[in-house]
Amino acid sequence: MSLCFDSAQLPNPHFTEEHLAWRQQLRRFVDTEIMPFANDWDEAGEIPLDLWPKAAEVGLLGLGYPEEFGGMPGDVWFSQIASEELARVGAGGINASLMVHGIGLPPVINWGSDAMKALVAPPVLRGEKWISLGITEPDGGSDVANLKTSAVRDGDHFIVNGSKTYITGGMRATWVSTAVRTGGEGPGGVSMLLIPTDADGFSRTALTRKQGWWASDTATLYFDNVRVPVGQLIGAENQGFKVIMTNFNSERMGMAISMEACARVCLEEAVAWARERRTFGARLADHQVIRHKIAMMKQRINATQAYIRLCNEAIASGVPNPGDIALLKVQASETMEFCARETLQILGGIGFMRGSRAERIYREVRVNAIGGGSEEIMRDLATRQFGL
Numbered sequence: 001m002s003l004c005f006d007s008a009q010l011p012n013p014h015f016t017e018e019h020l021a022w023r024q025q026l027r028r029f030v031d032t033e034i035m036p037f038a039n040d041w042d043e044a045g046e047i048p049l050d051l052w053p054k055a056a057e058v059g060l061l062g063l064g065y066p067e068e069f070g071g072m073p074g075d076v077w078f079s080q081i082a083s084e085e086l087a088r089v090g091a092g093g094i095n096a097s098l099m100v101h102g103i104g105l106p107p108v109i110n111w112g113s114d115a116m117k118a119l120v121a122p123p124v125l126r127g128e129k130w131i132s133l134g135i136t137e138p139d140g141g142s143d144v145a146n147l148k149t150s151a152v153r154d155g156d157h158f159i160v161n162g163s164k165t166y167i168t169g170g171m172r173a174t175w176v177s178t179a180v181r182t183g184g185e186g187p188g189g190v191s192m193l194l195i196p197t198d199a200d201g202f203s204r205t206a207l208t209r210k211q212g213w214w215a216s217d218t219a220t221l222y223f224d225n226v227r228v229p230v231g232q233l234i235g236a237e238n239q240g241f242k243v244i245m246t247n248f249n250s251e252r253m254g255m256a257i258s259m260e261a262c263a264r265v266c267l268e269e270a271v272a273w274a275r276e277r278r279t280f281g282a283r284l285a286d287h288q289v290i291r292h293k294i295a296m297m298k299q300r301i302n303a304t305q306a307y308i309r310l311c312n313e314a315i316a317s318g319v320p321n322p323g324d325i326a327l328l329k330v331q332a333s334e335t336m337e338f339c340a341r342e343t344l345q346i347l348g349g350i351g352f353m354r355g356s357r358a359e360r361i362y363r364e365v366r367v368n369a370i371g372g373g374s375e376e377i378m379r380d381l382a383t384r385q386f387g388l
Contacts, residue, residue: 005268007084007261010305014077014316022059022078026085029058038091039355041215045208047094052127055098062125065109069121076253076312083254087261090357092364093216095258100169100217103251104131107177107192107243111235116194120175132169134178134195134221135244137162144179144244145187149223151180153230158182158193160201160226166371170219171206173197178223179240187241192234201226212364249322251372252329253311259332259368260304262361263339267297269358270343273350284346293342300335307331323385326378333369340365 008023033054041047055061056070063082065071086095101124108120108131123129137147149162160180170176176195183189195202201224210218235243271294274285284290307328314320340362344351351358369375 005264005271007081007088007264012077012309014309014313019077019081022074023081023085025058026060026082027088029054029060030085030088034086034089034094038089038094038215039360041094042091042360043214043354045214046217047097047215051098052130054127056125056127060099061101061127065105065121065125069109069117070125071121076315079254080257080308080312083257084261087258088265090262090265090360091215092258092262092361092368093213096168096213096216097172099254100133100173101125101131102254103133103247104169104173104175104177106247106250107133107234108194110246111192111243112194113231116232116234120194123174129174130169130172131175131177132167132173133247134164134167134170134176136164136166138165138220145190145241146185147179147181147190149178149180151182151191151193151228153182154227156230157227158230158232160193160195160223160228163220163222165220166207167219167221169217170204170221171217176221177234179244182240183238189238190240190244191237192240192243193228194232194234195223195226195228199226199228210367212360212367245322248373249315249320249325252325252378253308253315255368255372256304256311256325256328256332257308259329259336260301260308262364263297263301263304263332263336266336266339266343266358266361267294267301269356270294270297270339270346273347277348290346293346297339297342300338304328304331304335321385323382326373326382326385329373330375330378333365333375336361336368337365 059072060082062071063074063078067073105121105124108116120131124131135144137149139148140146149164151158151160174197176197178193178195180191180193181189182191203222204219207218207220274290275283277284311324311328340358343358344362347358
Protein backbone atom coordinates (compact mmCIF):
# COMPACT_ATOMS: atom_id res chain seq x y z
CA MET A 1 0.00 0.00 0.00
CA SER A 2 1.40 3.41 -0.98
CA LEU A 3 1.44 6.52 1.15
CA CYS A 4 -1.95 8.24 1.11
CA PHE A 5 -1.81 12.00 0.55
CA ASP A 6 -5.30 12.60 -0.78
CA SER A 7 -8.18 12.92 1.67
CA ALA A 8 -10.45 11.53 -1.04
CA GLN A 9 -8.63 8.20 -0.78
CA LEU A 10 -9.14 7.82 2.95
CA PRO A 11 -11.83 5.27 3.81
CA ASN A 12 -14.70 6.63 5.89
CA PRO A 13 -17.73 4.42 6.59
CA HIS A 14 -19.88 7.52 7.08
CA PHE A 15 -19.42 8.76 3.51
CA THR A 16 -22.32 8.09 1.13
CA GLU A 17 -22.51 8.49 -2.64
CA GLU A 18 -23.81 12.02 -1.97
CA HIS A 19 -20.70 12.84 0.04
CA LEU A 20 -18.42 11.54 -2.70
CA ALA A 21 -20.31 13.51 -5.35
CA TRP A 22 -19.99 16.62 -3.19
CA ARG A 23 -16.21 16.15 -3.02
CA GLN A 24 -15.97 15.77 -6.80
CA GLN A 25 -18.02 18.91 -7.33
CA LEU A 26 -15.94 20.93 -4.86
CA ARG A 27 -12.66 19.61 -6.21
CA ARG A 28 -13.54 20.78 -9.72
CA PHE A 29 -14.40 24.20 -8.33
CA VAL A 30 -11.20 24.50 -6.29
CA ASP A 31 -8.96 23.23 -9.08
CA THR A 32 -10.54 25.59 -11.62
CA GLU A 33 -11.40 28.74 -9.69
CA ILE A 34 -8.86 28.89 -6.85
CA MET A 35 -5.76 26.69 -7.20
CA PRO A 36 -4.28 28.38 -10.32
CA PHE A 37 -4.53 31.82 -8.74
CA ALA A 38 -3.70 31.08 -5.10
CA ASN A 39 -0.14 32.35 -5.12
CA ASP A 40 -1.00 35.56 -6.97
CA TRP A 41 -3.88 36.29 -4.58
CA ASP A 42 -1.64 35.57 -1.61
CA GLU A 43 0.97 38.01 -2.88
CA ALA A 44 -1.71 40.60 -3.68
CA GLY A 45 -3.17 40.27 -0.18
CA GLU A 46 -6.77 39.77 -1.28
CA ILE A 47 -9.14 37.59 -3.25
CA PRO A 48 -11.44 38.90 -6.01
CA LEU A 49 -15.03 39.83 -5.25
CA ASP A 50 -16.39 37.55 -7.95
CA LEU A 51 -15.16 34.46 -6.08
CA TRP A 52 -18.00 34.72 -3.54
CA PRO A 53 -20.90 34.39 -6.04
CA LYS A 54 -19.03 31.51 -7.71
CA ALA A 55 -18.65 29.78 -4.34
CA ALA A 56 -22.34 30.38 -3.69
CA GLU A 57 -23.31 28.87 -7.03
CA VAL A 58 -21.41 25.65 -6.33
CA GLY A 59 -23.11 25.35 -2.93
CA LEU A 60 -20.07 26.10 -0.80
CA LEU A 61 -21.32 29.24 0.95
CA GLY A 62 -24.73 27.77 1.72
CA LEU A 63 -23.57 24.41 3.07
CA GLY A 64 -25.23 23.63 6.38
CA TYR A 65 -27.61 26.60 6.37
CA PRO A 66 -31.44 26.49 6.08
CA GLU A 67 -32.88 26.20 2.60
CA GLU A 68 -35.30 29.03 3.32
CA PHE A 69 -32.36 31.44 3.25
CA GLY A 70 -30.70 29.89 0.20
CA GLY A 71 -28.67 27.32 2.10
CA MET A 72 -28.09 23.64 1.51
CA PRO A 73 -28.53 20.95 4.18
CA GLY A 74 -25.38 19.06 5.04
CA ASP A 75 -24.05 16.98 7.92
CA VAL A 76 -20.64 17.09 9.59
CA TRP A 77 -19.16 14.90 6.86
CA PHE A 78 -20.14 17.36 4.13
CA SER A 79 -18.46 20.09 6.20
CA GLN A 80 -15.35 17.96 6.67
CA ILE A 81 -15.05 17.45 2.93
CA ALA A 82 -15.41 21.19 2.31
CA SER A 83 -12.64 22.03 4.79
CA GLU A 84 -10.34 19.36 3.31
CA GLU A 85 -10.83 20.48 -0.28
CA LEU A 86 -10.22 24.15 0.48
CA ALA A 87 -7.11 23.29 2.50
CA ARG A 88 -5.58 21.55 -0.55
CA VAL A 89 -4.86 25.03 -1.90
CA GLY A 90 -2.26 25.57 0.82
CA ALA A 91 -3.28 29.20 1.31
CA GLY A 92 -5.31 29.45 4.48
CA GLY A 93 -5.95 33.16 4.03
CA ILE A 94 -8.10 32.42 0.99
CA ASN A 95 -10.18 29.92 2.93
CA ALA A 96 -10.44 32.23 5.97
CA SER A 97 -11.63 35.19 3.92
CA LEU A 98 -13.98 33.30 1.60
CA MET A 99 -15.61 31.33 4.42
CA VAL A 100 -15.59 33.93 7.21
CA HIS A 101 -19.39 33.85 7.29
CA GLY A 102 -18.89 30.40 8.84
CA ILE A 103 -18.10 32.16 12.13
CA GLY A 104 -20.05 35.39 11.61
CA LEU A 105 -23.40 34.01 10.44
CA PRO A 106 -24.14 31.09 12.84
CA PRO A 107 -24.88 33.42 15.79
CA VAL A 108 -27.55 35.10 13.65
CA ILE A 109 -28.98 31.82 12.36
CA ASN A 110 -29.01 30.11 15.76
CA TRP A 111 -29.90 33.03 18.05
CA GLY A 112 -31.13 35.98 15.98
CA SER A 113 -34.70 37.14 15.39
CA ASP A 114 -36.63 36.04 12.30
CA ALA A 115 -36.33 39.53 10.87
CA MET A 116 -32.56 39.55 11.42
CA LYS A 117 -32.14 36.18 9.72
CA ALA A 118 -34.23 37.26 6.73
CA LEU A 119 -32.22 40.48 6.36
CA VAL A 120 -28.73 39.03 6.69
CA ALA A 121 -28.61 35.38 5.64
CA PRO A 122 -29.85 35.45 2.00
CA PRO A 123 -27.41 38.08 0.65
CA VAL A 124 -24.51 36.57 2.60
CA LEU A 125 -25.22 33.09 1.25
CA ARG A 126 -25.50 34.51 -2.28
CA GLY A 127 -22.04 36.04 -1.91
CA GLU A 128 -23.39 39.58 -2.29
CA LYS A 129 -22.71 40.80 1.26
CA TRP A 130 -20.40 39.78 4.07
CA ILE A 131 -20.53 39.16 7.81
CA SER A 132 -17.68 38.80 10.30
CA LEU A 133 -17.30 37.93 13.97
CA GLY A 134 -16.03 40.59 16.37
CA ILE A 135 -14.67 39.06 19.57
CA THR A 136 -10.93 39.71 20.03
CA GLU A 137 -9.88 43.04 21.51
CA PRO A 138 -6.51 44.85 21.64
CA ASP A 139 -6.18 44.12 25.37
CA GLY A 140 -7.36 40.51 25.28
CA GLY A 141 -7.87 37.60 22.94
CA SER A 142 -8.78 34.25 24.42
CA ASP A 143 -10.08 35.81 27.66
CA VAL A 144 -13.53 36.36 26.16
CA ALA A 145 -15.30 36.70 29.51
CA ASN A 146 -13.39 39.91 30.28
CA LEU A 147 -13.91 41.85 27.05
CA LYS A 148 -14.16 45.64 27.42
CA THR A 149 -16.19 46.97 24.46
CA SER A 150 -19.25 48.51 26.10
CA ALA A 151 -22.87 48.79 25.03
CA VAL A 152 -24.86 51.13 27.30
CA ARG A 153 -28.64 51.17 27.05
CA ASP A 154 -30.17 54.46 25.88
CA GLY A 155 -33.91 54.02 25.35
CA ASP A 156 -34.43 51.62 22.49
CA HIS A 157 -30.74 51.73 21.47
CA PHE A 158 -27.35 50.64 22.77
CA ILE A 159 -24.43 53.07 22.58
CA VAL A 160 -21.34 51.06 21.68
CA ASN A 161 -17.78 52.16 22.43
CA GLY A 162 -14.55 50.22 22.13
CA SER A 163 -12.58 48.29 19.55
CA LYS A 164 -11.96 44.84 18.13
CA THR A 165 -8.82 43.62 16.39
CA TYR A 166 -7.49 40.75 14.25
CA ILE A 167 -10.99 40.51 12.78
CA THR A 168 -11.04 38.24 9.74
CA GLY A 169 -13.09 39.77 6.94
CA GLY A 170 -13.33 43.01 8.91
CA MET A 171 -12.54 45.40 6.07
CA ARG A 172 -15.15 43.96 3.74
CA ALA A 173 -17.86 43.09 6.28
CA THR A 174 -21.36 44.51 5.85
CA TRP A 175 -22.25 43.39 9.37
CA VAL A 176 -20.25 42.26 12.39
CA SER A 177 -21.64 39.88 15.01
CA THR A 178 -20.06 41.71 17.91
CA ALA A 179 -19.44 40.75 21.54
CA VAL A 180 -20.11 43.67 23.90
CA ARG A 181 -20.42 44.26 27.62
CA THR A 182 -23.97 45.19 28.56
CA GLY A 183 -23.78 44.13 32.21
CA GLY A 184 -21.33 43.57 35.02
CA GLU A 185 -17.97 41.84 35.01
CA GLY A 186 -17.43 38.30 33.79
CA PRO A 187 -19.35 36.16 31.30
CA GLY A 188 -22.75 37.11 32.73
CA GLY A 189 -22.41 40.67 31.47
CA VAL A 190 -21.68 39.83 27.83
CA SER A 191 -24.15 40.26 24.98
CA MET A 192 -23.97 39.85 21.20
CA LEU A 193 -25.04 42.64 18.85
CA LEU A 194 -25.36 42.66 15.07
CA ILE A 195 -23.68 45.93 14.06
CA PRO A 196 -23.87 47.27 10.49
CA THR A 197 -20.58 48.71 9.30
CA ASP A 198 -22.27 51.73 7.71
CA ALA A 199 -23.38 52.97 11.16
CA ASP A 200 -22.28 56.43 12.26
CA GLY A 201 -19.25 56.22 14.51
CA PHE A 202 -17.96 52.96 13.05
CA SER A 203 -14.52 52.90 11.41
CA ARG A 204 -11.85 50.34 10.58
CA THR A 205 -8.24 49.99 9.51
CA ALA A 206 -6.60 47.15 7.63
CA LEU A 207 -3.96 44.90 9.20
CA THR A 208 -1.65 43.91 6.38
CA ARG A 209 1.74 43.19 7.95
CA LYS A 210 1.01 39.58 8.87
CA GLN A 211 3.22 36.52 9.05
CA GLY A 212 0.70 34.42 7.16
CA TRP A 213 -2.85 34.43 5.81
CA TRP A 214 -1.79 37.23 3.46
CA ALA A 215 -4.89 36.84 1.27
CA SER A 216 -7.17 37.20 4.27
CA ASP A 217 -8.88 40.55 4.83
CA THR A 218 -7.97 41.38 8.46
CA ALA A 219 -8.93 44.53 10.35
CA THR A 220 -9.14 46.51 13.55
CA LEU A 221 -12.66 47.86 14.16
CA TYR A 222 -13.53 50.99 16.14
CA PHE A 223 -16.85 51.90 17.77
CA ASP A 224 -17.24 55.55 18.74
CA ASN A 225 -20.71 56.12 20.21
CA VAL A 226 -22.26 53.79 17.64
CA ARG A 227 -26.04 53.64 18.10
CA VAL A 228 -27.42 50.12 17.64
CA PRO A 229 -31.15 49.33 17.99
CA VAL A 230 -32.02 46.97 20.84
CA GLY A 231 -33.65 44.76 18.22
CA GLN A 232 -30.15 44.00 16.93
CA LEU A 233 -29.41 41.82 19.97
CA ILE A 234 -28.35 38.32 18.97
CA GLY A 235 -29.98 36.21 21.66
CA ALA A 236 -30.95 37.61 25.04
CA GLU A 237 -29.23 40.50 26.77
CA ASN A 238 -26.34 39.35 28.98
CA GLN A 239 -26.54 35.86 27.45
CA GLY A 240 -23.94 36.45 24.77
CA PHE A 241 -21.29 34.23 26.31
CA LYS A 242 -23.47 31.21 25.56
CA VAL A 243 -23.72 32.32 21.92
CA ILE A 244 -19.95 32.70 21.69
CA MET A 245 -19.15 29.33 23.26
CA THR A 246 -21.59 27.51 20.98
CA ASN A 247 -19.95 29.11 17.97
CA PHE A 248 -16.43 28.11 19.00
CA ASN A 249 -17.02 24.36 18.62
CA SER A 250 -17.75 24.50 14.89
CA GLU A 251 -14.95 27.02 14.31
CA ARG A 252 -12.42 24.78 16.05
CA MET A 253 -13.57 21.69 14.17
CA GLY A 254 -13.20 23.49 10.85
CA MET A 255 -9.74 24.69 11.76
CA ALA A 256 -8.63 21.25 12.94
CA ILE A 257 -9.80 19.58 9.73
CA SER A 258 -8.06 22.22 7.63
CA MET A 259 -4.83 21.83 9.60
CA GLU A 260 -4.82 18.07 9.14
CA ALA A 261 -5.37 18.52 5.41
CA CYS A 262 -2.53 21.06 5.28
CA ALA A 263 -0.25 18.56 7.00
CA ARG A 264 -1.21 16.06 4.32
CA VAL A 265 -0.26 18.59 1.62
CA CYS A 266 3.14 18.96 3.28
CA LEU A 267 3.63 15.20 3.30
CA GLU A 268 2.73 15.01 -0.38
CA GLU A 269 5.28 17.68 -1.32
CA ALA A 270 7.97 16.14 0.91
CA VAL A 271 7.58 12.69 -0.61
CA ALA A 272 7.51 14.00 -4.18
CA TRP A 273 10.76 15.91 -3.61
CA ALA A 274 12.42 13.05 -1.72
CA ARG A 275 11.73 10.73 -4.66
CA GLU A 276 13.10 13.20 -7.21
CA ARG A 277 16.04 14.89 -5.48
CA ARG A 278 19.40 13.08 -5.45
CA THR A 279 22.22 13.71 -2.96
CA PHE A 280 25.45 11.77 -2.42
CA GLY A 281 24.56 9.46 -5.30
CA ALA A 282 21.12 8.43 -4.00
CA ARG A 283 17.59 9.72 -3.80
CA LEU A 284 16.73 11.68 -0.67
CA ALA A 285 14.13 9.00 -0.07
CA ASP A 286 16.91 6.41 0.18
CA HIS A 287 18.46 8.13 3.22
CA GLN A 288 17.21 6.69 6.49
CA VAL A 289 16.94 10.08 8.19
CA ILE A 290 14.55 11.30 5.47
CA ARG A 291 12.50 8.11 5.59
CA HIS A 292 12.13 8.54 9.36
CA LYS A 293 10.94 12.11 8.91
CA ILE A 294 8.28 10.97 6.46
CA ALA A 295 7.22 8.12 8.74
CA MET A 296 6.81 10.46 11.71
CA MET A 297 4.76 12.86 9.60
CA LYS A 298 2.44 10.08 8.48
CA GLN A 299 2.11 8.80 12.05
CA ARG A 300 0.95 12.20 13.33
CA ILE A 301 -1.40 12.75 10.39
CA ASN A 302 -3.08 9.38 10.91
CA ALA A 303 -3.58 10.06 14.63
CA THR A 304 -5.10 13.46 13.89
CA GLN A 305 -7.40 12.05 11.23
CA ALA A 306 -8.64 9.44 13.71
CA TYR A 307 -9.29 12.12 16.33
CA ILE A 308 -11.25 14.17 13.78
CA ARG A 309 -13.50 11.20 13.09
CA LEU A 310 -14.03 10.59 16.81
CA CYS A 311 -15.11 14.20 17.36
CA ASN A 312 -17.31 14.30 14.26
CA GLU A 313 -19.02 11.06 15.26
CA ALA A 314 -19.81 12.59 18.65
CA ILE A 315 -21.22 15.71 16.97
CA ALA A 316 -23.27 13.63 14.54
CA SER A 317 -24.73 11.62 17.43
CA GLY A 318 -25.80 14.82 19.19
CA VAL A 319 -23.32 14.64 22.08
CA PRO A 320 -20.34 16.81 21.12
CA ASN A 321 -17.57 17.03 23.69
CA PRO A 322 -16.04 20.53 23.83
CA GLY A 323 -13.06 19.16 25.72
CA ASP A 324 -12.20 16.71 22.98
CA ILE A 325 -12.74 19.37 20.32
CA ALA A 326 -10.34 21.65 22.19
CA LEU A 327 -7.68 18.93 22.37
CA LEU A 328 -8.24 18.02 18.74
CA LYS A 329 -7.40 21.59 17.77
CA VAL A 330 -4.13 21.30 19.71
CA GLN A 331 -3.39 17.93 18.11
CA ALA A 332 -4.03 19.36 14.66
CA SER A 333 -1.94 22.51 15.13
CA GLU A 334 0.99 20.49 16.48
CA THR A 335 0.69 18.07 13.57
CA MET A 336 0.58 20.88 11.04
CA GLU A 337 3.60 22.56 12.63
CA PHE A 338 5.63 19.34 12.71
CA CYS A 339 4.83 18.42 9.11
CA ALA A 340 5.45 21.94 7.78
CA ARG A 341 8.82 22.08 9.51
CA GLU A 342 9.95 18.63 8.40
CA THR A 343 8.80 19.25 4.84
CA LEU A 344 10.81 22.45 4.56
CA GLN A 345 13.83 20.61 5.97
CA ILE A 346 13.43 17.99 3.24
CA LEU A 347 12.86 20.59 0.52
CA GLY A 348 15.90 22.58 1.63
CA GLY A 349 16.58 25.76 -0.35
CA ILE A 350 13.62 25.39 -2.67
CA GLY A 351 11.31 25.27 0.34
CA PHE A 352 12.71 28.58 1.55
CA MET A 353 11.57 30.33 -1.62
CA ARG A 354 8.07 31.80 -1.79
CA GLY A 355 5.46 30.23 -4.03
CA SER A 356 5.02 26.63 -2.92
CA ARG A 357 2.11 25.28 -0.89
CA ALA A 358 4.44 24.01 1.84
CA GLU A 359 6.11 27.43 2.19
CA ARG A 360 2.73 29.14 2.57
CA ILE A 361 1.58 26.54 5.08
CA TYR A 362 4.75 27.02 7.14
CA ARG A 363 3.97 30.74 7.45
CA GLU A 364 0.45 29.95 8.62
CA VAL A 365 1.29 27.61 11.49
CA ARG A 366 1.11 30.24 14.21
CA VAL A 367 -2.25 31.77 13.26
CA ASN A 368 -3.78 28.30 13.44
CA ALA A 369 -2.17 27.60 16.81
CA ILE A 370 -3.55 30.88 18.21
CA GLY A 371 -6.80 31.68 16.38
CA GLY A 372 -10.03 30.18 17.66
CA GLY A 373 -8.38 29.56 21.03
CA SER A 374 -4.63 29.21 21.66
CA GLU A 375 -3.07 25.82 22.37
CA GLU A 376 -2.54 26.79 25.99
CA ILE A 377 -6.15 27.91 26.48
CA MET A 378 -7.41 24.77 24.71
CA ARG A 379 -5.55 22.46 27.08
CA ASP A 380 -6.85 24.34 30.08
CA LEU A 381 -10.40 24.35 28.70
CA ALA A 382 -10.24 20.61 28.09
CA THR A 383 -9.19 19.79 31.65
CA ARG A 384 -12.05 21.90 33.00
CA GLN A 385 -14.51 20.22 30.63
CA PHE A 386 -13.30 16.85 31.89
CA GLY A 387 -14.05 17.92 35.48
CA LEU A 388 -10.53 18.56 36.78
